[in-house]
Amino acid sequence: MASDDLRATRLEKADQLRQQGLTPYGYRWAVTHHAAELQDKYADLAAGAEVEVVVSVAGRIMARRVFGKLAFFTLQDETGQIQLYLDKKAIEVSMSDDSQAFDRLKQLTDVGDWFGATGTIKRTEKGELSVKVQSYEILTKSLQPLPDKWHGLTDIEKRYRQRYVDLIVNPEVRDTFRKRALITAAIRRYLDRQGFLEIETPVLQAEAGGADARPFVTYHNTLDMQLYLRIATELHLKRLVVGGFERVYEMGRIFRNEGISTRHNPEFTSIEMYQAYGDYQDMMTTVEELIVTAAESVLPSLKIQYQEQAIDLTPPWRRITMQDVVQEQTGLDFRQFDSLAAAKTAAKAAGIRDIEGCDSIGRLLNEAFEQKVEATLIEPTFITDYPVEISPLAKPHRSEPGLVERFELFIVGRETANGFSELTDPVDQRQRFEAQAARKAAGDLEAHGVDEDFLMALEYGLPPTVGMGMGIDRLVMLLCDCASIRDVIAFPLLKPEASEVEPEKS
RNA sequence: GGGUCGCUAGCUCAGCGGUAGAGCACUCGGCUUUUAACCGAUUGGUCCUGGGUUCGAAUCCCAGGCGACCCA
Numbered sequence: 001m002a003s004d005d006l007r008a009t010r011l012e013k014a015d016q017l018r019q020q021g022l023t024p025y026g027y028r029w030a031v032t033h034h035a036a037e038l039q040d041k042y043a044d045l046a047a048g049a050e051v052e053v054v055v056s057v058a059g060r061i062m063a064r065r066v067f068g069k070l071a072f073f074t075l076q077d078e079t080g081q082i083q084l085y086l087d088k089k090a091i092e093v094s095m096s097d098d099s100q101a102f103d104r105l106k107q108l109t110d111v112g113d114w115f116g117a118t119g120t121i122k123r124t125e126k127g128e129l130s131v132k133v134q135s136y137e138i139l140t141k142s143l144q145p146l147p148d149k150w151h152g153l154t155d156i157e158k159r160y161r162q163r164y165v166d167l168i169v170n171p172e173v174r175d176t177f178r179k180r181a182l183i184t185a186a187i188r189r190y191l192d193r194q195g196f197l198e199i200e201t202p203v204l205q206a207e208a209g210g211a212d213a214r215p216f217v218t219y220h221n222t223l224d225m226q227l228y229l230r231i232a233t234e235l236h237l238k239r240l241v242v243g244g245f246e247r248v249y250e251m252g253r254i255f256r257n258e259g260i261s262t263r264h265n266p267e268f269t270s271i272e273m274y275q276a277y278g279d280y281q282d283m284m285t286t287v288e289e290l291i292v293t294a295a296e297s298v299l300p301s302l303k304i305q306y307q308e309q310a311i312d313l314t315p316p317w318r319r320i321t322m323q324d325v326v327q328e329q330t331g332l333d334f335r336q337f338d339s340l341a342a343a344k345t346a347a348k349a350a351g352i353r354d355i356e357g358c359d360s361i362g363r364l365l366n367e368a369f370e371q372k373v374e375a376t377l378i379e380p381t382f383i384t385d386y387p388v389e390i391s392p393l394a395k396p397h398r399s400e401p402g403l404v405e406r407f408e409l410f411i412v413g414r415e416t417a418n419g420f421s422e423l424t425d426p427v428d429q430r431q432r433f434e435a436q437a438a439r440k441a442a443g444d445l446e447a448h449g450v451d452e453d454f455l456m457a458l459e460y461g462l463p464p465t466v467g468m469g470m471g472i473d474r475l476v477m478l479l480c481d482c483a484s485i486r487d488v489i490a491f492p493l494l495k496p497e498a499s500e501v502e503p504e505k506s
Numbered sequence: 507g508g509g510u511c512g513c514u515a516g517c518u519c520a521g522c523g524g525u526a527g528a529g530c531a532c533u534c535g536g537c538u539u540u541u542a543a544c545c546g547a548u549u550g551g552u553c554c555u556g557g558g559u560u561c562g563a564a565u566c567c568c569a570g571g572c573g574a575c576c577c578a
Contacts (some may be wrong), residue, residue: 002515002516002532002548002549002550002551003516005516005532005533005550006516006531006532006533006550007516009532009533010532063541063542063543064545065539065540065541065543065544066537066540066542067536067537067538067539067540067544068536068538069537069538070537070539070540071538072537072540072541072543073538074541081509083540083541085539085540088538089538110532111531124539125539125540125543126538126539126541128539128540128541143562144516145516145531145532145541146516146517146531147516147517147518147531148516148517148529148530148531149515149517149530149531149542150518150529150530151517151518151519151529151530152517152518153517153518154517154575155513155517155518155573157513157572157574158517158573158574160573169517257534262575332556340515350571372570397547451519458518459534478549494573495571495572495573496572497554497571497572
């Protein structure tokens with residue numbers, strides 16, 4: 001039967017409910033128990049045994065097995081499933097003023113309907129824990145058929161486009177989003193205990209900054225001005241430290257106008273945190289604690305499995321400088337090079353590709369790191385002491401010229417967190433902004449202009465401060481063993497289907 | 507950006523040049539211990555879209571759309 005016919009049949013059933021004086025769209029149901037709670041509480045109840053306790057449950061009908069004078073429904077709520085035992089005689093006794101109570105179950109309910117039931121506990125002869133129903137109500141009539149009860153919904157595109165259907169029929173999807181909520185809650189609890197305040201900063205900004213990324217552009221009508229969606233929360237959180245907040249953070253949505261892949265969604269969630277008086281060594285320890293806390297909120301052990309790979313999150317994690325780890329993997333000692341030409345020659349000999357555009361030894365070092373090292377960093381590893389050229393907001397290293405006090409955390413070959421002792425010298429910061437602005441002027445779409453107000457804030461004085469940013473989606477992917485970022489974002493961005501596209505105005 | 511693969515009933519899929527199919531779901535009938543309930547009978551199609559080749563296209567070719575995976 002075609003989709004429209006299935007829908008028409010269900011609309012007709014809704015009308016029949018109205019003719020019986022009932023509404024297909026109820027108002028309230030007093031739930032006393034959830035499925036998982038009952039399954040747990042009566043786990044030891046013997047087959048065939050009954051308990052004379054009245055419970056009330058509600059959920060979606062996921063399966064119907066109807067006999068002449070007996071029916072079994074599988075009811076699914078947020079926690080799990082429980083069977084409803086629907087006995088014609090029992091229902092006719094307890095709903096004696098409703099002569100159609102049992103026939104209505106057979107004729108006017110469908111898989112997908114929301115349903116409330118009150119009754120007693122009974123484990124059937126076949127061993128299935130059930131609610132032996134005394135009274136019930138159809139709470140919401142569903143007009144759309146659910147996917148195949150056995151094969152479920154496997155079409156990946158349809159799962160993302162109609163996530164609500166995915167959530168109905170794939171319990172592991174519900175589990176991922178439950179874990180995501182537990183992870184973000186655990187992170188906020190941890191930071192709260194450490195004395196951090198969450199302060200919200202603007203999404204709409206006159207000048208995007210704080211990262212190298214193309215921004216989304218939007219427009220404010222009344223002010224008649226172009227605005228950008230933020231690509232980072234960094235510059236505003238640091239203004240708050242200037243203002244006197246010693247520990248601040250924000251967990252929120254970031255927007256980057258870039259490609260879509262299994263690891264990139266144009267909007268994603270980051271956390272950035274700033275701590276006055278600390279340096280990058282302090283922050284590495286905090287990151288360890290933060291991620292361990294998040295992992296413990298959803299996993300039984302710190303020895304975890306990600307896509308067939310075993311990873312041990314037990315701290316402390318390895319800390320090694322970028323120069324040392326590159327030397328370890330390639331044999332190249334970047335401290336020895338006294339000219340860019342010499343470094344390029346050696347790098348080419350070591351098999352590092354596409355380095356013609358590198359205009360400094362520091363960028364070359366980073367290129368060598370990305371090509372030869374990143375993918376090998378499976379166990380959690382902090383890489384430290386980055387070249388200043390690729391770290392425009394980080395404080396110069398206290399003893400290593402040309403480097404900054406910065407770390408990035410890698411797990412399963414992916415950048416998971418990025419932090420540094422913050423640059424507090426406003427003159428130095430201005431020079432670095434101006435170097436960026438020059439790149440922007442030269443056509444680099446990921447570079448941004450000088451943020452004068454931020455420089456002004458630095459002139460009032462930023463105390464010694466360490467900051468850190470981390471992608472929440474990638475952390476959830478790691479802890480929930482998800483291969484694609486779309487598996488941890490409830491409604492990932494998709495191109496509209498052809499039929500949804502409005503015709504171009506010409 | 508490049509390559510490979512996919513798109514057929516509400517769902518999961520088969521069919522690969524000759525009348526569009528199966529299972530589940532739906533509809534009708536039967537059934538008081540099922541849990542992929544069962545038994546019987548029906549119903550259900552823009553074969554992603556548009557061109558082309560052909561006597562004939564879901565099938566072959568071209569272009570486009572959406573998606574997946576790999577590479578850069």
